[in-house]
Amino acid sequence: MRKNGFFSLLYHTIFIGFIIAPLVVVMLVSFTSNGFISMPFAEGFSLRWFRAILDSTGIIRAFWFSLWLGLASATAAILLAVPGALALTRYKFAGRGVLMGFFMSPLMIPHVVLGVAFLRFFTTLNVTGSFVWLAATHVIVIIPYALRLVLSSATGLDRDAENAALSLGASRFTAFRRIVLPLILPGVAGGWVLAFIQSFDELTMTVFVATPGTTTLPVAMYNQIAQTIDPLVAAVATVLIVGTLLVMVVIDRLVGLDRVLIGKQ
Amino acid sequence: MADLAVGSSPSPTKRKVSDNKPGMAPWLLSSPALLLFVGLLLVPLILTVLLSFHAFDGSRGVLTDYTLKNYIEVFSDGYYHEIFLRTGGLALGVTLLCVLFGVPETLILARMKSPWRALFLIVILGPLLISVVVRTLGWAILFGNNGLINSALMSLGIVSEPVRLLFSMTGVAIALTHVLIPFMVISVWANLQKLDPQVESAGLSLGASPFTVFYRVMLPQLLPGILSGSIIVFALAASAFATPSLLGGRKLKVVATAAYDEFLNTLNWPLGATIAMLLLLANVVIILGANRWVERRFSQVFDT
Numbered sequence: 334m335r336k337n338g339f340f341s342l343l344y345h346t347i348f349i350g351f352i353i354a355p356l357v358v359v360m361l362v363s364f365t366s367n368g369f370i371s372m373p374f375a376e377g378f379s380l381r382w383f384r385a386i387l388d389s390t391g392i393i394r395a396f397w398f399s400l401w402l403g404l405a406s407a408t409a410a411i412l413l414a415v416p417g418a419l420a421l422t423r424y425k426f427a428g429r430g431v432l433m434g435f436f437m438s439p440l441m442i443p444h445v446v447l448g449v450a451f452l453r454f455f456t457t458l459n460v461t462g463s464f465v466w467l468a469a470t471h472v473i474v475i476i477p478y479a480l481r482l483v484l485s486s487a488t489g490l491d492r493d494a495e496n497a498a499l500s501l502g503a504s505r506f507t508a509f510r511r512i513v514l515p516l517i518l519p520g521v522a523g524g525w526v527l528a529f530i531q532s533f534d535e536l537t538m539t540v541f542v543a544t545p546g547t548t549t550l551p552v553a554m555y556n557q558i559a560q561t562i563d564p565l566v567a568a569v570a571t572v573l574i575v576g577t578l579l580v581m582v583v584i585d586r587l588v589g590l591d592r593v594l595i596g597k598q
Numbered sequence: 599m600a601d602l603a604v605g606s607s608p609s610p611t612k613r614k615v616s617d618n619k620p621g622m623a624p625w626l627l628s629s630p631a632l633l634l635f636v637g638l639l640l641v642p643l644i645l646t647v648l649l650s651f652h653a654f655d656g657s658r659g660v661l662t663d664y665t666l667k668n669y670i671e672v673f674s675d676g677y678y679h680e681i682f683l684r685t686g687g688l689a690l691g692v693t694l695l696c697v698l699f700g701v702p703e704t705l706i707l708a709r710m711k712s713p714w715r716a717l718f719l720i721v722i723l724g725p726l727l728i729s730v731v732v733r734t735l736g737w738a739i740l741f742g743n744n745g746l747i748n749s750a751l752m753s754l755g756i757v758s759e760p761v762r763l764l765f766s767m768t769g770v771a772i773a774l775t776h777v778l779i780p781f782m783v784i785s786v787w788a789n790l791q792k793l794d795p796q797v798e799s800a801g802l803s804l805g806a807s808p809f810t811v812f813y814r815v816m817l818p819q820l821l822p823g824i825l826s827g828s829i830i831v832f833a834l835a836a837s838a839f840a841t842p843s844l845l846g847g848r849k850l851k852v853v854a855t856a857a858y859d860e861f862l863n864t865l866n867w868p869l870g871a872t873i874a875m876l877l878l879l880a881n882v883v884i885i886l887g888a889n890r891w892v893e894r895r896f897s898q899v900f901d902t
Binding site for chain 2: 336337341342344345348349351352353354355356357358359362370372412413414416417419420421423424426429432435436438439441442443444445446448449450451452453454457469470472473476530533534536537540541551554555558559562566567570573574577578580581590591594595
């Protein structure tokens with residue numbers, strides 16, 4: 334394999350700079366002591382905007398709402414994705430391809446279209462502002478991510494141990510719980526984390542159906558940035574960047590980050 | 599003991615056979631997800647299609663009779679032509695930028711040594727897990743008239759007046775390229791993993807210049823990955839909402855922000871539903887059409 338020359342490495346440096354520049358800038362700006370967007374170098378370094386987050390009830394409430402929404406919808410998504418993935422990997426049946434396409438279709442539908450459709454549906458049923466219904470729409474959006482990771486760990490699973498357990502008198506559920514689940518656990522755990530992140534970050538669909546009582550953190554940040562950009566929103570973004578980095582470390586330990594980001598290796 | 603039990607019981611083989619003739623089992627297992635998808639995805643989408651065929655009256659709201667009025671309005675009004683053309687142009691531009699900058703970077707990445715390669719791959723792909731709102735906020739700060747980019751350009755004497763990046767299509771295209779380029783890297787990277795690295799060395803050792811090797815040997819083999827990456831980037835760019843909305847401002851509407859405005863500002867839901875349905879239709883046609891074309895054109899590459 335050839336090595337990278339000087340110009341390749343120069344290009345690489347510029348490319349990496351391009352990738353991290355907006356994230357670094359957000360983090361730098363959030364440490365300013367000024368009341369407006371500015372670099373912290375000349376005017377002095379301050380943590381006042383991080384303290385201000387704690388006093389901002391709207392942001393705090395939206396954060397907790399997003400957290401519960403993500404936990405609930407990721408858990409529901411994985412509970413639906415595991416049996417679905419087992420059905421898709423262990424059986425050859427008519428309609429398998431269609432079913433797979435149907436479960437993956439939210440990846441192909443623009444989130445604006447989903448937002449429009451859910452808003453229309455919610456007003457028809459008169460359930461706007463309900464946590465459960467919002468979580469259900471998030472489940473639809475994140476199921477493809479959960480399903481893909483569970484599928485990748487359930488494909489080509491050795492079934493000898495499971496068959497042995499069944500022949501020794503274990504019930505189907507016991508065989509699943511004691512044999513199959515431990516084998517696919519990395520995929521299940523990785524799928525849950527990825528589904529949680531997708532739910533926590535989701536903006537475009539949620540912005541249509543969110544009400545003042547069901548405002549998620551991305552929606553609250555979007556509404557804020559659409560009016561004016563202040564160091565407070567940069568500080569919130571910094572917290573999110575650092576939080577995401579921590580989650581990435583956890584994913585890397587659980588399943589390997591490359592497997593989550595790129596797919597099967 | 600175990601051997602005896604397995605030997606005496608024919609059930610394992612029996613169960614395997616029954617798995618091959620599954621009956622209701624797979625449908626039973628996937629029924630919870632299937633019910634949710636039918637009830638909360640299919641039904642709302644059908645309702646939205648129906649909504650797009652209703653007329654709307656400013657004072658009386660959504661009327662009950664069916665009409666093609668909304669579609670005729672979108673197809674005949676220059677205002678919507680401009681929005682759809684702007685969206686298509688943006689998506690095409692972002693796709694080209696992602697190919698132009700993403701492909702060389704992936705090749706450089708593939709040549710790196712072990713710890714660096716994994717590290718930089720994570721640096722490039724990791725932002726996918728960070729909210730688009732956060733990434734767009736970063737570009738909004740960089741693009742402002744007193745932002746870092748304009749301060750740098752002016753202090754270097756390259757420009758004397760601030761360049762208009764915020765609320766311009768150039769700015770939206772740059773930020774969207776940043777948001778979507780990881781998808782191109784993933785696609786080309788996955789393609790690259792399937793190739794034999796020896797082929798490149800063979801070309802070089804037989805006397806071809808690095809450029810010829812890239813153009814004649816590497817590029818044809820990477821084309822499927824580049825094309826499937828392009829399909830993903832194009833589809834996501836065409837339906838992007840947050841970045842065009844926050845960096846483009848009110849005047850530079852794209853299809854997604856136009857649908858949002860019809861629903862939450864103008865409150866003309868049938869027209870908003872029409873715009874959304876046209877976006878969905880264009881998306882599905884482009885994704886499925888391009889995918890089929892790529893698979894047929896490069897079937898031999900996918901088979902190997």
